Amino acid sequence: MIKIHMFSSATKVAGQGVGSAYTELMGMLTHHFPNEFDIRVNDYSASDISHYHTIDPQFFLTMHAKKRGRRIGYVHFLPETLKGSLSIPFPADEVFYKYVIAFYKSMDQLVVVNPSFIPKLADYGIPASTVEYIPNFVSKEAFYAYTPAEKMTLRAQLKISPDDFVVFGNGQVQERKGVKDFIQLAKDHPNVKFIWAGGFSFGRLTDGYDDFKRAIDNPPANLTFTGIIPRDKMRDYYNVADLFLLPSFDELFPMSVLEAYACGVPVMLRDLSLYHAIINNRYVPAANEQEMARQLEQFVNDPSQLSPWRAAANAASAYYSEDRLANIWHQFYTTQAKLGQRPRRRTS
Template sequence: MKVLLYAEAKRLLSRSGIGIALKHQMEALKRVNVDFTLAIDDDYDLAHINTVGPGARFVANSCRSKNIPIIWHVHTTAEDIRNSFLLSNIYSKYAKFALRKIYSKADFLVFPTRYTMNIVRKYGVKVEGEVVSNGVDTQFFKKNEEKARQFRRKYGLTGPIVLCVALPFKRKGIHDFVDVAKRLSQCHFVWIGSKGLASLLPRDVREILRNPPSNVLFPGFMPQEELVGAYSAADVFFFPSYEENEGIVVLEALSCECPVLVRDIPVYEDWLQDGVNCLKGKTNTDFEKAIEKLISDKNFANELGKMARKVALERDLTIIGEKLKRIYEEVLEKHGKKDE
């Protein structure tokens, strides 16, 4: 069995959730000894597609003509297109119709969460599918005090750190992050994420990046090695996103035992429990109070971090690799192709 792992514009997407998900798939398949290729002109038995652009549609049509089964990984919904880049809200109005047509080309769908599955089912997509987390490398993303010290020294951070890792989109809650930072001037608020798409962002977001409050830092993109230090140094991982299909950065923070604070949105309902392995809030006042509690009550914060690690371990890449391998084998069998 040889699998094509496909994502178009890999260089552009390398710093996005889809790009990281592709890397996770590669590592997961290596761990369970599944042969894969990234080259569309290679020979392969099954295609695992991660994007929805013209390249992905070309690959799907090519596979259909060659009787090669297609698994489509649902990373994109109309809902998570909104409030991202310029004109994204206009595009999102038409996206669900295009996505319904695209995902219906698949033989099998992989959803990162039950929430995403329910959304796509409402589009009218009836293709068989299964929920499989994007996963996290729990051995790499592990609390590291030395890397935490290095991170603090590099950015001159001496007080409590409130961290977020995301592209600077309105949908990710950047305005709320800054508003809460203004209320908690005693804390350092650090938002890590590529600013390479700044020209495509609305004017108000560009203004935040140019002139942040004095206690807010936007260091831009950060390699994963340094990210471990950021998660390890942070007192709170504050992720005020309004819409997610899972949130790989949330998994990374959980894996590093960093106390996590998220917006109370449906995507987390069946795997993150408020007060058990995270804290949830609906308003900026909720977020302010939760951050104050995590900073003042270290015993509670540490216990939350330990429980968070357990959630991550259930989504380790080895487990994800085993699930993907089983799905590949079942799809090949149903397609009349035996695993060789």
């Protein structure tokens, strides 16, 4: 049995995708491989593999012990992606960004959820040969489409009319997520119901906190901010939505998109190049807020135009299934365990 020790604080801060990805992986591994992997969390005893999901300083200080086994690091962000999420004053920001890269360089192997990050890591001096691409996934037991009757009942409970066209978005309320565009779309389309689930996971450290706090306290009548809600409650909002919209300016592989797919909801995204490698042709692409508005108006006027995007969502959900990713993770961990105590890559 391979001993895999997970090091993570991903679930301590609610409302962030890192925690969702960690929860999905843990659930899949314990369900599919209970007799092959001995999995423990934040356990500092000897292991074959130490998989670091978050970059906590206490993990960094203890990771160099030989009994840690093969060190695996999950790359959920780079310094440039953090700049649109957290407001860290200079020079603390530069110190933190250097720490992030030092953490990654201490790993024997890195895992990215989007292949577009491999050349970016290479720019920081991390060889592509030490980086593995494994996409995110979502369990169909956690996220799935409700029946039409269940959706209508849920709409009534949420005080949403059966005839309302509902646009749903979620994630931390911050500049990087494009929440300002979401708000503007709501202002420009008073006949459409907009819902955003998420809040300030990092409080006043959130980039643009003051402006967003005022916007949340005074939203247009057709826009609801739910705040941070439990993940199982999020499923309800996907199922009352006609369209899932994530106007982010920067992402890796959003768990929210996979959740929407699993619920059979058409997806509109800001057309970022990094999406092309993973979900190309499976979402409605929009270059900016004006393009989002134009396409939204078409869907509102003729909802039948959403049909091919609903089919695309179902196809994407099947491709990024738990069963398929379980096989990939099993092969990855088995290979890493065999590599064992190969010479460490120098930290620089």
